[in-house]
Amino acid sequence: MGRACLQCPANELGICNLAAEVQGVHAREAIAQTVHAVAARRVIFRYRDLHDFVPVICEGWASRVARVPGGGRMILSFFLPGELMGDQVLVEPLNDSYAEAITGIRYRAFERRTLRKMLLGFPEALDLVLRRWLEDQDWADQMIVDLGRRSAERRVTRIILRLVARLRARELEGAGAQELAFLLRHRHIADATGLSSEHVTKVLSELRRHNIISVSGRMLTILDPVALHRIAGV
Amino acid sequence: MGRACLQCPANELGICNLAAEVQGVHAREAIAQTVHAVAARRVIFRYRDLHDFVPVICEGWASRVARVPGGGRMILSFFLPGELMGDQVLVEPLNDSYAEAITGIRYRAFERRTLRKMLLGFPEALDLVLRRWLEDQDWADQMIVDLGRRSAERRVTRIILRLVARLRARELEGAGAQELAFLLRHRHIADATGLSSEHVTKVLSELRRHNIISVSGRMLTILDPVALHRIAGV
DNA sequence: CGCTTCATTGATCAATCTCAACTCGCGTGG
DNA sequence: CCACGCGAGTTGAGATTGATCAATGAAGCG
Numbered sequence: 001m002g003r004a005c006l007q008c009p010a011n012e013l014g015i016c017n018l019a020a021e022v023q024g025v026h027a028r029e030a031i032a033q034t035v036h037a038v039a040a041r042r043v044i045f046r047y048r049d050l051h052d053f054v055p056v057i058c059e060g061w062a063s064r065v066a067r068v069p070g071g072g073r074m075i076l077s078f079f080l081p082g083e084l085m086g087d088q089v090l091v092e093p094l095n096d097s098y099a100e101a102i103t104g105i106r107y108r109a110f111e112r113r114t115l116r117k118m119l120l121g122f123p124e125a126l127d128l129v130l131r132r133w134l135e136d137q138d139w140a141d142q143m144i145v146d147l148g149r150r151s152a153e154r155r156v157t158r159i160i161l162r163l164v165a166r167l168r169a170r171e172l173e174g175a176g177a178q179e180l181a182f183l184l185r186h187r188h189i190a191d192a193t194g195l196s197s198e199h200v201t202k203v204l205s206e207l208r209r210h211n212i213i214s215v216s217g218r219m220l221t222i223l224d225p226v227a228l229h230r231i232a233g234v
Numbered sequence: 235m236g237r238a239c240l241q242c243p244a245n246e247l248g249i250c251n252l253a254a255e256v257q258g259v260h261a262r263e264a265i266a267q268t269v270h271a272v273a274a275r276r277v278i279f280r281y282r283d284l285h286d287f288v289p290v291i292c293e294g295w296a297s298r299v300a301r302v303p304g305g306g307r308m309i310l311s312f313f314l315p316g317e318l319m320g321d322q323v324l325v326e327p328l329n330d331s332y333a334e335a336i337t338g339i340r341y342r343a344f345e346r347r348t349l350r351k352m353l354l355g356f357p358e359a360l361d362l363v364l365r366r367w368l369e370d371q372d373w374a375d376q377m378i379v380d381l382g383r384r385s386a387e388r389r390v391t392r393i394i395l396r397l398v399a400r401l402r403a404r405e406l407e408g409a410g411a412q413e414l415a416f417l418l419r420h421r422h423i424a425d426a427t428g429l430s431s432e433h434v435t436k437v438l439s440e441l442r443r444h445n446i447i448s449v450s451g452r453m454l455t456i457l458d459p460v461a462l463h464r465i466a467g468v
Numbered sequence: 469c470g471c472t473t474c475a476t477t478g479a480t481c482a483a484t485c486t487c488a489a490c491t492c493g494c495g496t497g498g
Numbered sequence: 499c500c501a502c503g504c505g506a507g508t509t510g511a512g513a514t515t516g517a518t519c520a521a522t523g524a525a526g527c528g
């Protein structure tokens with residue numbers, strides 16, 4: 001059981017067999033679940049095919065992607081370890097997007113029907129899920145504002161800061177540490193911000209030139225948090 | 235009771251006093267509610283102040299708006315007659331956006347606490363609300379794709395087509411009629427598509443020049459639906 | 469170890485913004 | 499009832515941002 005499990009809804013709801021095994025007890029509610037692994041850059045599933053199961057990511061980073069006729073791609077949201085991959089637990093998805101692995105990932109799929117019944121029985125549990133759904137909506141709202149009314153530089157810095165905040169909130173990265181694992185490729189940042197990947201490297205190079213961030217391998221170091229926040233406009 | 239009430243969730247849930255009065259019966263559940271009117275272009279409320287009430291729009295068009303420091307504005311969603319103004323019925327909003335009237339509007343505010351309790355008791359009713367919430371999320375997803383990866387021309391035509399589809403789905407406009415009341419100003423289209431209002435008039439002029447649409451007063455006529463859909467890329 | 473994907477950089481091009489000037493229509497106060 | 503003023507729409511010129519294309523080197527992965 002990794003750190004990501006600590007705040008995982010499946011764990012908090014007591015439905016994850018992994019947690020149960022570790023603690024040597026049965027899961028509170030028996031919910032049919034399967035474990036899967038997907039390699040980096042691969043499609044995990046299409047949402048339109050996702051009728052009976054609710055996926056939760058255990059390890060690695062993933063994204064929800066929409067394709068645009070003509071080759072364009074747009075990332076609609078990111079999934080970090082310990083997060084529901086889409087909050088449509090109670091309602092079937094109507095979306096025609098698909099989930100794609102950013103790094104290699106492992107995830108669990110829970111049976112929707114049982115999960116739904118359980119949530120309807122426990123208002124606190126329902127609240128947990130709805131609140132996360134609301135956070136997703138808030139993310140989408142912020143993306144809309146960024147895409148519509150902010151410069152490339154701002155979009156890039158803001159998405160980095162927001163992801164870092166999410167990692168810290170889930171305690172995947174220490175709140176103090178300015179150096180952290182940042183697993184996105186330029187292409188992912190580009191697809192999330194509506195920019196070309198070339199332009200993303202130009203923005204990031206500029207930030208490095210001013211000693212605001214530094215990147216080596218897949219570690220991101222925030223050298224000057226104040227400047228970074230100033231650019232992001234927070 | 236207008237046509238908009240027919241598909242209004244407050245009506246479907248049997249909580250609207252208006253429906254009850256018209257039919258000479260009591261509302262199924264007594265939920266405290268108040269009626270309000272707001273003039274065009276006025277702020278209706280801030281979402282952060284909206285703790286105890288759930289608003290439903292009865293007449294007119296409204297929008298949810300985010301301001302960006304420096305004068306920019308972005309419309310996050312539209313509200314047509316008979317729609318919940320934000321689906322955060324069950325959870326308190328965490329957003330810092332506000333609702334703004336596009337035309338003059340009338341709306342009703344229902345007490346959140348009672349409504350929530352009622353929804354938790356009726357899974358079908360809960361489903362109704364969650365499904366609408368999901369539709370909102372779908373709208374947001376489409377906006378993100380449009381903003382990130384589509385041209386100005388496409389964004390404008392798509393938002394028009396999507397709004398028209400919504401009006402027709404709610405039977406506010408006949409499915410066949412190509413002429414309909416379209417109450418947005420260029421400024422609203424601009425704020426929803428992330429464009430300048432000048433560029434919106436250029437796009438719309440072009441569409442008129444090609445006899446694809448025509449606008450007079452606040453009536454929009456779709457002269458060439460096929461061409462319009464082709465441009466939108468559907 | 470060979471191949472694919474990724475990052476970097478520069479030159480050029482296209483889309484859209486900004487600014488400015490003008491017109492129109494409508495609502496309102498005199 | 500009229501005049502005025504403001505918000506809204508139109509149009510054009512010039513400025514900017516970011517896309518596209520191309521070429522090269524580096525890194526990751528099987």
